[in-house]
Amino acid sequence: MHKQRLLVVSALLAGATAPLQADDFNWDFYGKLDLQALYADADLLRYADKGWQIEAPFSRLGIKADQALTDDLKLIAVYEWQVNGLDDSNKGHRLGSRNTYIGIASKTYGELIFGKNDSKFKKSEGKIDLFNETLADMAQLTPGQDRLENIVSYQSPKLGLWQWSATYQTGASDETAGGYDWTLSYGDAAFKQAPYYFAYARANELNNISADRLLAHALLSESSLGTLSGGLMWQHSEHQTKPLRGNAWLAELQLKRDAIAYKLQYMQDHSRTRHSEEGNSWSVGADYSLSEDLTAYLLATRLDLQTQHDSAAALGVRWVF
Template identity: 60%
Template sequence: MKSTLFRMKLTAVGFALTASGQVAAFDWDIYGKIDLQGLYTENDLYRYADEGWQIEAPLSRIGAKAKQAFNDEFNLVAVFEYQVNGLDQANRDDKFGLRNAYIGFAGKSWGELVFGKNDTRFKKSEGKIDLFNETLNDMAQLTPGQDRLENVVVYTSPVLSGLQFSATYQTGVSDEESGGYDWTLSYGDSGFKSYSYYVAYSQAHDLNNLDAQRVLVHARLAEVAGGLLSGGLMFQHSEHQTRPLKGDALLAELAFDREQFTYKLQWQKDDSKTRHPEEGRLWSAGLEYGYSKELAVYTMFSMLDLQSQDDNSAALGVRYTF
């Protein structure tokens, strides 16, 4: 129902603007990701997966984004995405779900202000440090704060000499609690295009029942044996607002890119007990081969070590983006 209302509102805005004769039609772009994965977990401890062999389509999605430029300083922007939810027991009755869906305005000199369902800026502060993002071994396996919330206002500033500020505010228009917010200050480039490093500090205050502080650095380290070695470190302190849970998380990772291969190694620990009932550590290793910019095949392995029990996983997948 919510997604239908969003589409109706977006269509109405576009029709009104076109009918007025002031602007042309929306400039649309369709994009998405298809990820098909064979996954095995030894026990039933991992979030996002059941025990045994299974076929996954981890967060495969299709989306549309629109932009209408009135001038250099004022643009109407909108995004609508739909995704395949995890195929574990928790999502057995809801195979598909709404992803990011928002509308707002943007300008080159003042940034972007949007409203709707969106990733929090605390979540986005991770940049590309998580080598296993959107898989079983995502940092969210152990560490909280990777939220996508409804009815949030998100502001993102332009990049000024490498610096960027962004913030989220939870309005609570629906049944979600209002008043929570976060903010992030970053320096560099998470994609290593303009800068060879990315540094970020972020805070969340009562956002989805979480108070947290995060600091991270991610950088190109050296050229080795004809390839590029990069690495990152992240520290996070988390406190849950409705349960007596708090603690610290650490994440360290190394990636080596050579020709079409990417070798990945990541270690993570979290003692906040917000994602699992026990303190946990997660080792993940992977290898990816890119046939092209759009198509890649990969394999990954992990060991999840909790205080009183452990689990292991292995996966082989193919990913296509467009």
């Protein structure tokens, strides 16, 4: 075992110290600009205040770079900033860091990174959350959707349609550290390699949450009406320092017809880890693709807790570049 470790370290050092060519270095700017007119009835919903407002939800700018070390190994780095939100809860820190990490990537052995990034438990959702990064996001009710600092993450190469990944949060963090997660998936969340995506994910004391997640997302039919897809997700969550636990369910349908995507999503959560009461939500919306990178959208959502409720509607334009 000791000799094997020496061989691995020697191979990495040899790759890192090999002569680097200027044309082996690549970098690029990327980002998302989302401008949204929003109205909320009350103050229950995260990412929004009561009344009318202009928001820039999860807008961001980043730079990514890679440097080839060998034919099959490269150094990768990402630095990203985001608009935290224009609501009152973020008035002291409108801007903040987002994904910030460095690592190595290999087509043969996978990707290993260290820094601040989404947990693999969060990424296990694939594209099942139709209202991701809006006030109708599944994170309104369900925990585990965390971006954590000082984590070590690994993602295997795809073995056919199978893929395995894991996260460990080191003790070098001012967050609750020391937890881990892992995910096993089959299929393709983007429906390019396969018309389905299945995943099981387990989080163990990661940011004070232990949870199990099981989901299925698939193309259901293609007809003259358009392309219909749907998904189901179940999650059991337990808080590690409070007596909070319970199950969550998410169900969604999306119909894509020409440039328009119609969306319907229902969610319930009984864990009380996001709100002090059990709750459920209904969300409806439509996206209109103006171009490959530019989308206009509208959405409406209602959050019902046991003794309180809130509803909101938004109209926006999203540019991804």
